[in-house]
Amino acid sequence: MSAFTDRVDTALADRNLKIAVERTAGTAEAKRTIAVEAFPDFERARDRAAAIKDHVIANLGLYLERFEANAVAAGAKVHWARTADEACEIVIGICKAANARSVARSKSMLGEEIGLPHALEAAGITRIETDLAEHIIQLADERPSHIIWPAMHKTREQVSVLFKAKHRDPHQEETIAAMAESARRHLREGMLAADVGISGANFLVADSGAVCTVTNEGNAELSLVPPRVHIVTAGIEKIVPSMGHAVHMLRMLSRSATGAALSQYTTFYTGPRRPGDRDGPEEMHIVLVDNGRTMMRETGLAKMLRCIRCGACMNHCVVFRQIGGHAYGATYPGPMGAVLTPAFDGLAKNRDLPNACTLNGKCQEVCPVRIPLPTLLRGWREKSWREGLEPTSLRAGLGTWAWFARRPALYRAATASTLRAMRLMGRGGWLSKLPLAGAWTEHRDMPKPAAQSFMAQYKKGRRS
Template identity: 80%
Template sequence: MTGFKTRADAALADPVLKLAVERTAGTAEAKRALAVEAFPDFERARDRAAAIKDHVITHLGHYLERFEANAIAAGAQVHWARTADEACRIVIGICKAAGARTVARSKSMLGEEIGLPHALAEAGIGRIETDLAEHIIQLADERPSHIIWPAMHKTREQVSALFRAKHRAPHEEESIAAMAESARRELRSRMLGADVGISGANFLIADTGAVCTVTNEGNAELSLVPPRVHVVTAGIEKIVPSMGHAIPLLRLLARSATGAALTQYTTFYTGPKRPGDRDGPEEMHIVLVDNGRTAMREEGLAEMLRCIRCGACMNHCVVFRQIGGHAYGGTYPGPMGAVLTPALDGLERSRDLPHACTLNGKCQEVCPVRIPLPTLLRGWRERSWREGLEPVSARWGVGLWASIARRPRLYRVVAALAAGSLRLLGNRGWIARLPLGGGWTRHRDMPRPEGRTFMAQYRKEKRR
């Protein structure tokens, strides 16, 4: 893969991408604001949600054991996976034991994290993505660019062209309804005929052994109930003690993700089909995945395990809304991805991500479980510095700045010269070209400063 800076540079140069991202993220931001305004206890609900998650993270082993016992009692089979590869081997083994030729998969970021789509392809098992946006990116042979709207980087015009090229019976009328109908014709019979259904889980209920899925399209129900075998892949942090703890989190999840009071389809599955049930799978398997989560808890990133995957942080992130999700390179984009990817893939491979942040705090401000994302990002920056991962030029530059900053008189002189020079570079209030700042001015102009330092302006205001 190319580096983050190269990917970001390409994204900044793509005007269609920015249009597509802004359409969805801007709408999500506006809808969330209305939903929060209509929920007077929202801040207190956030406090409670953070407390629930922190309690579970502290007592994770206890609740996982309780969930396992109750899930088995309900007839499910529980598997444990330490790594992504181990999780994929377990799922592929279940599919092969069931004689599966095709699987219907409901949207799951955990599945993307462990590389399940690639594992199914390598095993020769056909994959039907039942979520509309996941279907779009499967046709385009791309990765999700957002955890709620995986195809947010595509405009409706691009989707229309894709469906016309790939669908057996594409839409004739150029409308969203016609495109959705085309996808329904393409997917419905295939998902109903799948041998195995695979889903993620939004929550795992410890005291009943139930699995909760949340969707907007009902695709989870269609892809998981008809097949003979239902496989759930879930991170161990998805556990909650009881239904009474899941409901407050669900209220926050929907409002933060889509601005709705409650998602259209919220379903709880408890074990496979029992005698007398009209439908349901004959087997239910639950694969509980660690994949670095235990290490995160032990290495100062426990607060990140609160995350309920709503996507609010990226919808409000000024960086994400300029470059989209693919530029981040990992499974998870935006502020949450900038924290998670170094933990999952290693800091050496992803050290640029914690720096792709202005630290303005908007992500923490909107997070429904109050994850201190800017603090966690600063932690990665400090660790990168301690481990010598920063380039020599950056270390030299910071050293030079520190040397000047320790000499107040010299600092004031240099700052005044810099401010004056920047003013000379401007034209009509903007700077189009900036020495050593090409990464900024290559794709946007920089506001021209007043020509005086902050301290000079502060002293002037104080004298008034």
């Protein structure tokens, strides 16, 4: 995989990507605003959501044991995985025990995190992605670029070309409805014939052992109920104490993710089929995955475990909206990914991600569980500096800036000279090229600066 800066350059030069991201993220931002304005006491609801998550994280062992006991009592089998590899081994083992030749998979970022699609392929098991966006990226042989809309990076025009090339009975009309119908025809047979259904979990309810999934297409229900075996893979932080707590979190999740009061399909699964049930799997397996979460709780990243994977932080992120998700080079993009990826895969390999942030704080403003994302990102930056991971050029540049900053008169003189030079280089109010700022001006113009610095204007205003 190319370096982060190379991926960013590629993304910034891709005009179709900017159109696709802005269509979806811009719509999501607008819908969230409307949904929040219509929600009385939304800020108090955020406080409660954060408190629920903090309580569970502080008492994680208690609620995990309670969930396991109730899930087993309902007939499910619970498995524990410390790492991504262990989780995949457990899932593949269950599939092989069931003599599964195909699996229908409902969208799960935890599945992406642990590398489950690749594990299934390596085991020779046919994987049917039942979520429409996941189906699109499976056909394109790509990774998700967003946790809610995995195919956000593709325009509808690109999807049309893909479906016509890959579907047996493709659409004839260039409409979204016709393309969705084409996908439905292509997927339905495989979904209903699958031996195993695999899902993630939006929430795990401790007092009942229930698993909650949230979708807008009904694909989870159709792909998890008919198969003989249902496998759930879930991070251990997905626990909530009771159904009442789950309902509160669902209210926060839907509004923050899509701007809807409630997702189209919200389903709770409690154990396999029981005597008298008309449908349901014969077996239900729940794989609880740690994969670094316990370490996060113990090393200053506990607040990140509040995350309910709504995607609001990336929808409002000025960086994400310019470069999309693939530029981050990881399962989780955007602000949340910039915090999670160094925790999962190491800071040395991912030091660029915490720096891909303006620290404007918009992500924290919209987070439904009040994760202090800018603070956590600054923490990674400080750790990177302490461990000497920053490049020599950056350390030298900051050292030069600090030298000037400790000499106010010289700093003001240098600032004034720089402003004059930048204004002379400007054309029509913009700077298309700027020495030492080529990475900025290569893909965008910089506004021509004011004649005086902010501090000079501030002092002048106070005198007047």
